[in-house]
Amino acid sequence: MLWVSLPDQRPRRELFWMSRMPGTRVTALAAQEPVGDLTWVPSSYVRPVKRFIEAGAFAWVRGLGEQDPGDYDWVASLELCSLVTGQASRFRRRSGGRVRQAVITWENLPDQPLYKVPPYRQALNSCRDADLLLCMVDAARDHLLANGFDDSRIQVVKPGVPTDIFHPAPRPSEEPVVAFVSPLAPNKGIDRVLEAMRIVQRTVPEASLVVAGSGPLRHLVDEAAADPARRVRHAGALDAHGVAGLLRGSAVFVTAPRPTWKWTEQLGLAYLEAQACGLPVVTVRCGTNDEAVAAPPNDLLDDDAEAIADRLVHWLTDRADRARVGALNRERMLAEHDLDTQVRRMGEAFARVERA
Template sequence: MGEAAASTMELLWLTLPESRPGRELAWLAGMDRATVRAVAETPTGDPVATVERRFRRLTRRFVEAGALAWYRDIDTVAEPGTVDWVASLELCALVTGQASGLARRLGARQAVLTWGNDPRNPLYRLPPYRQALGRARGADLVVCLIEAAADHCLELGFRPEQLAVVLPPLDTERFHPPAQPVEEPVAAFVSPLATNKGIDRVLDAWSLVTAKVPDARLVVAGRGPLAPLVAERAEADPSIDFVGALPGDGVAELLRASAVFVTAPRPTRVWNEQFGLAYVEAMASGVPVVTTVCGTNHEAVLAPSIRVPDTVGDLAEGLVGFLGDPALRRRIAPELRRVVVERFERSQQLAALRAAFDAAG
């Protein structure tokens, strides 16, 4: 693009299926002097214009299956010379392979955002993923959203000069502590209701928790294949409330009404936990996190929050430690917020994101 556009960036984002609003696309749109359009099946809910195109998908049967989807009629989404950057999420997603070819046709640069943390993931051996990864290696910029992703990329053969580590921007205005500390022993689970996120483990631990803290309550928010299990347990146990999926503001309100945040992730053959935005959102709300050790979630779960071994007993013990001690919760709440604001505050990370694009351009 010409001199008139030297200070303004035009970016085209290829959206993955089931992308959640308020994440990578919203962060790109929040950069200074950036105009972002999204290619998607339907509007994402983010503050950007949408170019609607249909997906083709090979499967929906496993975690990360959205990476095995690609767009039809992708060549007609923009005219040559109208876009500075074509960007997508994840190194091995088929849309990243499409982004590579589209960037060349449009005379644009290519950027890939990644949370990847496991170069030995067996998905990399599948031909479609392997081909997309090969194309991603030609990207002008790879934005690593966790520190582990930079090591991951280097192990996969990317060049150091392609990489920029930019941590996830945290909306500290939406996620903030309540006016008064929460005295009631309320635990919140806000995550997909799937085995890999551990809602079944949390439910199994809950009877041990209420044996020690009889007035404890568990509020479960989310959707997923284990929703019937959650509904059944909530029907049988009055200390469990199942509230279904919540919008962003609803999540923030639930966190401010909670004493502790809990999940229990466990790895699968093709997935382990990379970060966990909900952890830093909880901590920004002054809420301690209890979760299991999984993948690289230590990058999000900062002390005085805790990670415990993946057992029902350890999970229950961690929950009881916080739920049964309101004085401890009051004491650590300011530190919980301080450590995540210092590291992830939105404006500083958006500035770093823009600087990464400027340096690569």
């Protein structure tokens, strides 16, 4: 498989999963060295505008034309509107039918506004005849059908997390620690969480917040961390093992996402990681994060600091209920989101296309 990366693609996600599919050898065009057992082709990008991020990056990869289609069975990329997906479609056509195309998608907005912008619309239309549209959430299938894609090309496989890394602590934390693991950006709601923690501390003064992540709102976290009375600690950007350790030392996980003009919460791997570590989750209802967070027993709330604080107080003070729900969450993650199981299912999705 030839994987065509986005310029800012996050590690240990889609490309990593593809590299772990049984019997799969992956070559990846990417700017940064990716994680996984694969061949990396260091690549640069034509990126005239940096306004959009992730799948909306206005960027084309250099060097794809130098790859020999005869070396690959598949070419794959992330999201229908990414410009590298349009490049992957041209690579598939250049192969004369030898190379199949897969597009991995999380998109859950049927009326994604980027589709109205000509380069993104062209990328979208270029992959209508892709051999496999692999959806990471059920809502992505609904989005594809709403945009006129062929249902016979669509398969849904939910993502997995390494449950051997993300597992409960031998002894649950007795400290009233709240964990926030997410980019420090307005759409992830660190401002709302900091507001809620002030309310929590009226009832549980010893409650503390530990934050992992970076982004444009880091100054809010740093300002709170500078005041000892706020009991906020910024752990910075952590790798998977660091995040797992942070979660095991916490009592409850919280985030407060809110939609933007071109994005709404799709799933949220941090929710899965927290649940795999045996934590209850308090979050704001946004997009399709209900596919990640079962409520009940967890909490999907309105975007309201008082409501968030009320549920945080519950989980921080009711250890028995916290343990009960944590055990349920761990059991569900093992059944539905274990990484090894899910990458095998992803491999089976590709194999079904090949057999057909």
